[in-house]
Amino acid sequence: MESSRSNNIVVKVFGSSVSYMRRWLFRALSVGAIPRHVAFILDGNRRYARKWNLGEGMGHRAGFLSLMTLMKYCYELGVKYVTIYAFSIDNFKRKPEEVQYVMDLMLEKIEGLLKEESIVNQYGVRVEFVGNLKLLSDPVRLAAERAMELTAKNSRAILLIAVAYTSTDEIAHAAQQSCLDKIQTRSGFCFGFAKADDDAITIRLGDVESHMYMGVAPDPDILVRTSGETRLSNFLLWQTSNSLLYSPRALWPEMGLRHLVWIVLNFQRVQPYLERRRKLLS
Amino acid sequence: MDQLKLIKLQKSVPPSNFRNPKLPPFQNQPRRQRMASLQLRLSFTPSPLKLRQQVPRRSLDLKLPPRALSSAIKAATVNGHPGEDALLKGTTAPAQFSGEDSVALPAGLRRESIPRHVAVIMDGNRRWARMRGFPVGSGYEAGVRALRRMVELCCKLGIKVLTVFAFSSDNWFRPKVEVDVLMALFDRGLREELQYLVSADVRISIMGDSSKLFNSLQALLANAMETTQNNSRLHLIVAVNYSGRSDVVQACQKLAVEVKDGLIEPEDINEFLVERELGTNCTDFPHPDLLIRTSGELRVSNFLLWQLAHTELYFTDSLWPDFGEDEFLQALSSFQERQRRYGC
Numbered sequence A: 001m002e003s004s005r006s007n008n009i010v011v012k013v014f015g016s017s018v019s020y021m022r023r024w025l026f027r028a029l030s031v032g033a034i035p036r037h038v039a040f041i042l043d044g045n046r047r048y049a050r051k052w053n054l055g056e057g058m059g060h061r062a063g064f065l066s067l068m069t070l071m072k073y074c075y076e077l078g079v080k081y082v083t084i085y086a087f088s089i090d091n092f093k094r095k096p097e098e099v100q101y102v103m104d105l106m107l108e109k110i111e112g113l114l115k116e117e118s119i120v121n122q123y124g125v126r127v128e129f130v131g132n133l134k135l136l137s138d139p140v141r142l143a144a145e146r147a148m149e150l151t152a153k154n155s156r157a158i159l160l161i162a163v164a165y166t167s168t169d170e171i172a173h174a175a176q177q178s179c180l181d182k183i184q185t186r187s188g189f190c191f192g193f194a195k196a197d198d199d200a201i202t203i204r205l206g207d208v209e210s211h212m213y214m215g216v217a218p219d220p221d222i223l224v225r226t227s228g229e230t231r232l233s234n235f236l237l238w239q240t241s242n243s244l245l246y247s248p249r250a251l252w253p254e255m256g257l258r259h260l261v262w263i264v265l266n267f268q269r270v271q272p273y274l275e276r277r278r279k280l281l282s
Numbered sequence B: 001m002d003q004l005k006l007i008k009l010q011k012s013v014p015p016s017n018f019r020n021p022k023l024p025p026f027q028n029q030p031r032r033q034r035m036a037s038l039q040l041r042l043s044f045t046p047s048p049l050k051l052r053q054q055v056p057r058r059s060l061d062l063k064l065p066p067r068a069l070s071s072a073i074k075a076a077t078v079n080g081h082p083g084e085d086a087l088l089k090g091t092t093a094p095a096q097f098s099g100e101d102s103v104a105l106p107a108g109l110r111r112e113s114i115p116r117h118v119a120v121i122m123d124g125n126r127r128w129a130r131m132r133g134f135p136v137g138s139g140y141e142a143g144v145r146a147l148r149r150m151v152e153l154c155c156k157l158g159i160k161v162l163t164v165f166a167f168s169s170d171n172w173f174r175p176k177v178e179v180d181v182l183m184a185l186f187d188r189g190l191r192e193e194l195q196y197l198v199s200a201d202v203r204i205s206i207m208g209d210s211s212k213l214f215n216s217l218q219a220l221l222a223n224a225m226e227t228t229q230n231n232s233r234l235h236l237i238v239a240v241n242y243s244g245r246s247d248v249v250q251a252c253q254k255l256a257v258e259v260k261d262g263l264i265e266p267e268d269i270n271e272f273l274v275e276r277e278l279g280t281n282c283t284d285f286p287h288p289d290l291l292i293r294t295s296g297e298l299r300v301s302n303f304l305l306w307q308l309a310h311t312e313l314y315f316t317d318s319l320w321p322d323f324g325e326d327e328f329l330q331a332l333s334s335f336q337e338r339q340r341r342y343g344c
Helices: A002-029 A045-051 A058-077 A089-093 A096-113 A119-123 A138-150 A167-189 A205-210 A257-281 B002-012 B031-041 B048-053 B066-078 B083-089 B125-132 B136-157 B169-173 B176-199 B215-227 B244-260 B271-276 B325-337
Strands: A037-041 A081-088 A125-130 A157-165 A222-225 A244-246 B117-121 B161-168 B202-207 B234-242 B290-293 B312-315
Touching: A002 A058, A002 A257, A037 A058, A045 A058, A058 A081, A058 A096, A058 A119, A058 A257, A081 A089, A081 A096, A089 A096, A089 A157, A096 A138, A119 A125, A125 A138, A138 A157, A157 A167, A167 A205, A167 B244, A167 B271, A205 B244, A222 A257, A244 A257, A257 B169, B125 B136, B136 B161, B136 B176, B136 B234, B136 B325, B161 B169, B161 B176, B169 B176, B169 B234, B176 B202, B176 B215, B202 B215, B234 B244, B244 B271, B290 B325, B312 B325
Parallel strands: A037 A081, A037 A222, A081 A157, A125 A157, A222 A244, B117 B161, B117 B290, B161 B234, B202 B234, B290 B312
Antiparallel strands: none
């Protein structure tokens, strides 16, 4: 009893000293620029499960734990927007059991996020689900909408979860919505007139951007894809045109503090050039 | 005043066989490769006897039996296309090799893993020139020579489409003198290389908003596209004044016009319709399998946004004028090892 209590104290002291060192490290990093928006492609969960002989689907659970850790580090560092690629429309082509498992896991975790002691309430995070939510099953979609509603008032940080998302689908949807908007605006002006309308519909960059699912956040500064693959896999193609692309070899459940520190240092190296470019083009 | 500056800049561009003796050339290349590229750069008039000796040793044609190689070179001198002219330009005419049987792959590369469409962001010309103390114009000239090497390599390896990012719509913000030098280089390069493209069976297409270019350049580009329209060995797509986002927006605009004309309903707009209107609709393989960016920058820089959905990206530290056969083969072997799952 005594020894377990003293063990607990040791663990607490050790834990708090580690977090104290981490906060000191983040303070040192904050001397340079900190990225405003970081996007992650969570690749490598299944490979992790095979590597460590975990059961089928346990890789995704391990991935969720590492997601929570990394999110915590990002918000402590001062990153305001974090986007994660949870489920792609192309992933529906996987085995039905796997898809169902991931959907159930997502439902479970969304409900977990809304609990009192979760990271969302600790850091004041607003949760947004981006993607074609109509493709999701009803329970998952309703849980997602409820999560968005309940966290709508938080504003310290924003977590964007891309579910049933592909960038090409997002752009096509934005094009469709812009067309519909322009037609409605035009017919609104012509209400009561019977003449044929000669005005052309003009779609500009701003029109397309305003109808994107990702319109709630600025463009990512860094896109991280784990497990060493260097491809975008139809994620944020529009938004990452000037973002730093980083692909560490570590699998997603293996990502940790040192990867985040390395990412931020790489970002600080190119950030002056990107900032100059942004000022020149705007 | 700008005209004077331009003339001075052009005059100060060293000739293509100039090497600054103070700086070691091509610092990040091994000596053998430097000697091979030196052979290609120096202009000389060899006799038919010398031709056999001066084929670069690290050529891709190593796998061919020596008899086939020398008879092909003899054919190059005999068939009315003077071999000397071809060597003056720096290479034998690849169109003399017939069909795919003579294309020998280097050891380690499998034919089925050669990408069909390769995209390249040709970055690092100015840095290359600055490192060697040359003016920026000669960096761009060296870049054009590297592009020529790339086109030949793609022809030899059987790659179907090569897309290159020549000029971004963001590049108009560069100094005016530099932009003028670049435009003059496009003009001169295209005039000089059109004959080569025709003989090498390469089709050239231009992607991007060419209305902002000089009228003479626009006419030249249109002529080049028309002349090479029926060539089929390699499709070279040059992106000039191109921005991936503008490409997508102009596709959406075209769809909006179709909606206004009543040809389609707004609800019918889907990915297939958008892709049909993009700049890469001139080819059957609009999606690159491999994107190569030189000079070590880890960005896509607004190039081919839509089409890069499942493209393998390859970043290399070597600068574009130094990007040669070895670096390209490294990129291809890296591509070969990747497992492409397309989201599954």
